[in-house]
Amino acid sequence: MHLPLIRIATAAAAALAMSVPAAVAAPANQATIDIDDQNMTANGFAAGSGWTRVTINADRPVDFGIVALKPGKDTGGFANAIGKLSPDRTESWGDWVAGGSTRPGAPYVVALDMDPAWYSVIVYERKKQYQVGGFSVFDRPGGFEEPASTSTIGLRDFRFDTPRTLDAGGTLKVVNQGRQIHELVLARVKGKPAAAVKLAKQGKFGKIRFAGQPSQAVGLVSGGTTNVVTPELAKGRYLLVCAYGDARSRNKPHATLGMAQAITVR
Incomplete structure (x- = not known):
């Protein structure tokens, strides 16, 4: 299992394998990030700020994050520092605005409301993390205007604010309404969803009976951020979970603090 260092603040985060969300059905402004070796190219961001449909491609399986640096922060200094920064310490430099996984033939696509800033693209692989490049907005x-969504999921400290049912193939607006970093993982489960929720709240992810590969709809994102994605969700019973944990949560997975919930996709 390929595991990004920046997400392994707890063993629980490592217990969940992730898949890639499908394309977001949204109008352009279109932008792309192509990751090749330890570099990247970015196209389409020069148009300016606002809602942008971003497609992230890579020539290999890649876990990534995007950080919007705060005004006045040195881009070169951040590139040199990121290899030793945890996600919460990274927030002294900027906000995590997006994250996920991509592989050849299966890009990660997300719609973001992008403010004017320098954006750094971070890759985690081979037991290290580094900046592959960046771009300006x-x-x-x-x-363009905010894309339509079928459901909104709020990430709070420490619970989900979400409807009990989601539409298969629907578009999700995922808003981090808390002050801490969170992620959104959706996992189809076997048996009673309440049993999966109980195990997640106990941190026993390895004992959950999954009915398929869990999907990281949204990777690590800072408070106040919004991602619009369309995960590939079949009909069934699902577990929503944030498995991330860091010093702010005393290294406990956020699921054990309440960020675990059962929903139905239909």
């Missing part, structure tokens, strides 16, 4: 209108 300029202080002028360039995006």
Whole structure:
């Protein structure tokens, strides 16, 4: 199992394998990030700020995160520091605005409301994390209106604010309404969903009976961020979980603090 260092603040986060969300059905402004070896190219961001449909491609399986640096932060200094920064310490430099996994033939696609800033793209692989490049979003209108979504999921400290049912193939608006970093993982489960919720809240992820590969709909994101994604969800019973944990949660997975919930996809 390929595991990004930046997400392994607890053993629980490592227990969940992740798949890749499908494309977001949203109009352009279109932008792409192509990751090749230890570098990247970015196209389409020059139009300016606002809602942007971003497609992340890679020539190999890649786990990634995107950080919007705070004004005045040195981009070169951040690139040198990121290899030793945990996600919570990274927030002294900027906000995690998106994250996920991509592989050849299966890009990660997300719609983001992008403010003017320098954005750094971080890759985690081979037991290390590093910046592969970045891009600027300029202080002028360039995006489109917020894309339509079928459901909204709020990530709070420490619970989910979500409807009990989701539409298969629906588009999710995922808003981190808390002050801490969170992620959104959806896992189809066998048997009674309440049993899976109980195990997740106990941190016993390895004992959960999964009915398929869990999907990391949204990777680590800071408070105040919004991601619009369309996960590949078949009909069934699902577990929503945030398995991330760091010093702020005393290294406990957020699921053990309440971020575990059962839903139905139909």
